[in-house]
Amino acid sequence: MDPMLNMAVRAARAAGDLIMRYLDRVDTLHITAKSRNDFVSEVDKQAEQEIVNILHKAYPQHGFLGEEGGRQGFGKSEYTWVIDPLDGTTNFLHGFPAFCVSIALLHRDRIECGVIYDPLRQELFTAKRGGGAMLDNRRLRVTKQLVFEGALLGTGFPFKEQSNNDAYFGMFRDLMKDAAGVRRAGSAALDLAYVACGRLDGFWEIGLMPWDIAAGILLIQEAGGIVTDFEEGDKLFETGNILGANPKLHALMYETIAPHVTDSLRFNG
Numbered sequence: 713m714d715p716m717l718n719m720a721v722r723a724a725r726a727a728g729d730l731i732m733r734y735l736d737r738v739d740t741l742h743i744t745a746k747s748r749n750d751f752v753s754e755v756d757k758q759a760e761q762e763i764v765n766i767l768h769k770a771y772p773q774h775g776f777l778g779e780e781g782g783r784q785g786f787g788k789s790e791y792t793w794v795i796d797p798l799d800g801t802t803n804f805l806h807g808f809p810a811f812c813v814s815i816a817l818l819h820r821d822r823i824e825c826g827v828i829y830d831p832l833r834q835e836l837f838t839a840k841r842g843g844g845a846m847l848d849n850r851r852l853r854v855t856k857q858l859v860f861e862g863a864l865l866g867t868g869f870p871f872k873e874q875s876n877n878d879a880y881f882g883m884f885r886d887l888m889k890d891a892a893g894v895r896r897a898g899s900a901a902l903d904l905a906y907v908a909c910g911r912l913d914g915f916w917e918i919g920l921m922p923w924d925i926a927a928g929i930l931l932i933q934e935a936g937g938i939v940t941d942f943e944e945g946d947k948l949f950e951t952g953n954i955l956g957a958n959p960k961l962h963a964l965m966y967e968t969i970a971p972h973v974t975d976s977l978r979f980n981g
């Protein structure tokens with residue numbers, strides 16, 4: 713395995729172990745709300761610190777962009793680790809079994825490798841640019857689902873920022889119409905890993921952050937899928953809007969959501 717990917721795996725497993733040690737005593741945790749419906753616990757913070765410690769020791773010059781610690785630079789390196797130490801915090805705090813650790817490495821703006829680790833199922837999703845996507849030792853491919861009939865889609869509800877609700881629920885109504893089902897499991901990173909491995913045929917969500925999606929984007933791309941913003945562009949980190957699926961289903965999903973895409977969902981940089 714690529715040495716940097718290997719180090720990311722080590723960090724993700726360490727964070728996953730820490731998360732699991734707290735799972736039975738969630739009621740003793742100190743929890744604060746960063747903003748409306750956006751909770752953080754000491755587990756999120758400790759898990760991120762664990763990841764940063766491991767990666768910083770291995771790569772002292774690399775920078776970090778973590779959900780809890782923000783941006784930290786240590787040298788002139790063009791590498792940045794993008795970290796969500798616990799994606800699905802609300803699930804974790806309720807004992808609802810869908811959460812993961814997500815780590816990606818950016819070289820300038822390009823995602824070079826990504827790891828998503830589900831500590832409950834001990835499933836490790838990895839991707840290396842140009843090297844494919846894997847679930848443990850198995851090579852991943854997105855599904856060959858070509859139509860909405862029979863398709864299982866994933867999404868996330870805009871429960872924090874609700875100003876785009878009309879647009880979102882318009883998309884939801886039209887995508888749900890012919891699909892076999894729509895799932896909202898509560899961990900965007902895990903949802904993206906599930907598109908890469910074919911458990912979901914497609915996924916869309918509004919207003920995500922780079923740490924929610926960086927590793928998942930590469931996983932889907934390396935599994936043969938397409939990931940774009942809501943204008944079929946690559947401004948995913950800038951807009952936070954994401955649409956991922958196999959190429960044919962992506963085109964169909966894009967056609968369906970396009971009439972609902974308002975100016976506030978477009979890239980205006």
Ligand code: IPD
Pocket residue numbers: 796798799800801802868869897898899900901917919920924
């Ligand atoms: C959240 C989860 C959720 C998504 C939210 C994210 P967090 O991440 O990925 O599925 O709908 O928008 O913020 O806060 O649990 O790391």
Ligand code: CA
Pocket residue numbers: 796798799800923924
């Ligand atoms: Ca997250």
Ligand code: CA
Pocket residue numbers: 756779796797798799800801
């Ligand atoms: Ca998080």
